[in-house]
């Protein structure tokens with residue numbers, strides 16, 4: 499890892515004092531088997547690379563899993579990748595697990611508000627606004643979790659197993675950005691993908707053509723983001739049987755849908771504590787819409803593999819239209835509907851219980867730090883110690 503990146507992470511407000519390179523003996527759930535898959539994918543995609551990929555584990559309040567590149571300048575001024583460092587933030591995983599627990603235990607608005615107070619306090623602390631952080635902690639302590647005491651064991655196990663899937667989804671998504679960086683995504687494939695995404699947007703939103711065009715021209719990254727989501731979903735569906743834990747397709751769909759909402763909550767909090775109210779809702783809707791369609795397609799493809807053989811296709815061609823219609827109905831009821839219902843209930847939960855207003859509410863109610871006051875080291879230490887104890 500380059501010294502610059504190392505210093506950057508080292509100097510961020512770490513919860514633990516070190517960054518560790520992951521090796522075969524690491525205990526990080528799910529990551530080892532995935533590291534191998536990621537390396538193979540990249541090497542299969544192209545054999546011309548001679549850079550190395552390292553996986554690092556960090557544990558910071560900033561909750562970021564990222565990929566960094568070290569570049570080797572070449573004579574023709576196009577930078578070549580020298581090495582890739584994948585930094586996996588354990589605390590991001592832990593936070594997603596907590597949000598999963600809240601979801602599966604059907605947490606109330608007040609429960610969610612309490613957890614949001616914790617997340618907001620951490621963000622203030624990372625920005626050096628210790629007084630705001632302390633004030634948010636006070637708010638946190640004034641609220642009580644409704645499901646305090648015993649958590650249901652089976653539900654908690656489910657939450658943890660979903661967290662492992664989410665960790666893989668995030669890593670694969672970030673890894674896909676690496677494929678873009680290496681120009682491994684062909685233009686024709688990406689253009690085809692873009693066209694389809696625009697169709698999904700047109701068919702599923704009330705936005706008119708001009709609004710969609712405007713949004714796209716201002717948010718060019720949305721295509722890459724959705725593409726990276728699709729890559730992650732595809733790989734997860736492929737490797738589902740190689741994972742230690744046994745999962746079904748529904749688990750993948752549900753855990754990814756949850757993580758999209760949860761990552762947006764974290765993103766919103768990061769922006770809101772800086773006083774920025776960027777509107778991520780459209781981005782969320784587009785990623786969600788796309789994933790709902792794409793994941794259903796993947797479920798179909800993987801659960802009906804025989805349909806994709808040419809022989810089965812020929813058999814289908816001889817079916818009457820009535821046959822096909824009744825088969826389609828059965829398929830929708832048995833295969834698509836259960837996933838869609840699940841995704842809708844996740845979306846409803848987050849719209850009702852963890853809305854933007856809830857986050858803004860918490861932030862508005864905190865005492866603002868006078869900018870002329872530099873918080874002392876002593877106060878920083880105290881705040882850090884308290885933050886480490888919040889659950």
Ligand SMILES: [Zn+2]
Pocket residue numbers: 671672675723726
């Ligand atoms: Zn991304």
